[in-house]
Amino acid sequence: MGVLGDLAELVLPRRCAGCGAPGELLCPACRVALAAPPQRVFPPTSPHVPVFALGPYAGAHRSVVLEMKERDNLAVRRYVGAVLAGALDYLEARGDIPHGATLVPAPTRPSSARARGGDPVAQCCRATGRHVAPVLWLAERTADQSQLTAAQRRANMAGAVRLRAAPEPAATCIVVDDVVTTGATLQGSVEKLLAHGAEVPACIALCAA
Ligand SMILES: [Zn+2]
Numbered sequence: 001m002g003v004l005g006d007l008a009e010l011v012l013p014r015r016c017a018g019c020g021a022p023g024e025l026l027c028p029a030c031r032v033a034l035a036a037p038p039q040r041v042f043p044p045t046s047p048h049v050p051v052f053a054l055g056p057y058a059g060a061h062r063s064v065v066l067e068m069k070e071r072d073n074l075a076v077r078r079y080v081g082a083v084l085a086g087a088l089d090y091l092e093a094r095g096d097i098p099h100g101a102t103l104v105p106a107p108t109r110p111s112s113a114r115a116r117g118g119d120p121v122a123q124c125c126r127a128t129g130r131h132v133a134p135v136l137w138l139a140e141r142t143a144d145q146s147q148l149t150a151a152q153r154r155a156n157m158a159g160a161v162r163l164r165a166a167p168e169p170a171a172t173c174i175v176v177d178d179v180v181t182t183g184a185t186l187q188g189s190v191e192k193l194l195a196h197g198a199e200v201p202a203c204i205a206l207c208a209a
Contacts, residue, residue: 017067017076018060025075030060034080038087041208043183045154047175047190049200050096053208054087057179061207065178068120077120080206081127084176087204088128097202098172103128104193106177106185107136107161121178124206133173135164136189157188167198180205 015022018030026034038052055061064080067073091097105122125132139160148156167173175189186203193200 017073017079018063020063026060026064026079030064033060034064034083035086037090038204039208041180041205043180043186043208045183045187047183047186047203049190049202051180051183051186051203051205051208052087052091052096053180053205054083055207057181057207057209065206068124069178074123077123078127081124084124084204084206085128085130088130088174091202091204097174100131101172101174101201102131102133102167104136104167104173104175104189105132105134106175106189107138109138109140111140121176125176133165133167133171135167136175136192137162137164154182154184154187157184158191161185161188161192163192163196166196167193170197170199172199172201175200175203177203177205179207179209181209 014025016024016027016030018026018033021027034055036055038054041051041053043051057065064076067076068080088097092099103125105119105125108119108121119134122132122134125134139162173193175186175193177185180186180203186205190200190203
């Protein structure tokens with residue numbers, strides 16, 4: 001799938017993944033938009049640690065996340081990985097996160113990750129060149145989050161986040177997600193990691209809805 005996806009990107013006419021303009025993978029205006037520094041955000045369900053977002057769930061940020069998820073666009077995942085790396089460098093330089101933390105992709109259902117040719121968030125994390133520990137996953141029977149109230153999401157998520165393997169002892173982990181909405185997924189993830197002895201100084205999302 002990876003090779004075929006890469007070939008398709010070489011052969012098919014390319015449009016900007018941020019705005020649809022014909023031409024490059026990402027046009028100059030969208031590259032500038034994606035390079036904006038991450039901001040602290042405050043989801044209603046707090047994961048108990050600071051949450052940063054690279055941008056709003058709008059414009060170029062929203063488009064590249066949709067492109068990453070829906071279109072199996074591996075080139076976009078690699079580009080967003082570089083954007084994420086820049087955001088992590090920025091937060092480290094400011095002292096908002098410790099240097100060299102392990103990236104833990106927010107959990108997905110195994111079936112949905114397969115359907116997308118690999119979990120796009122995990123692929124972005126790997127594209128940063130940093131240490132990645134994809135230790136979280138979501139139980140298959142988790143109800144569709146979009147149909148639930150915030151309280152229901154929180155309860156649903158707390159029971160649904162599973163650990164594939166324990167994080168390394170005293171690992172320092174940053175949870176990475178594509179879109180933060182209620183914060184329930186991040187909260188469930190942070191609680192799971194803390195319960196297994198990891199330190200979780202922050203979470204980061206590509207977009208905040
Ligand atoms: Zn564009």
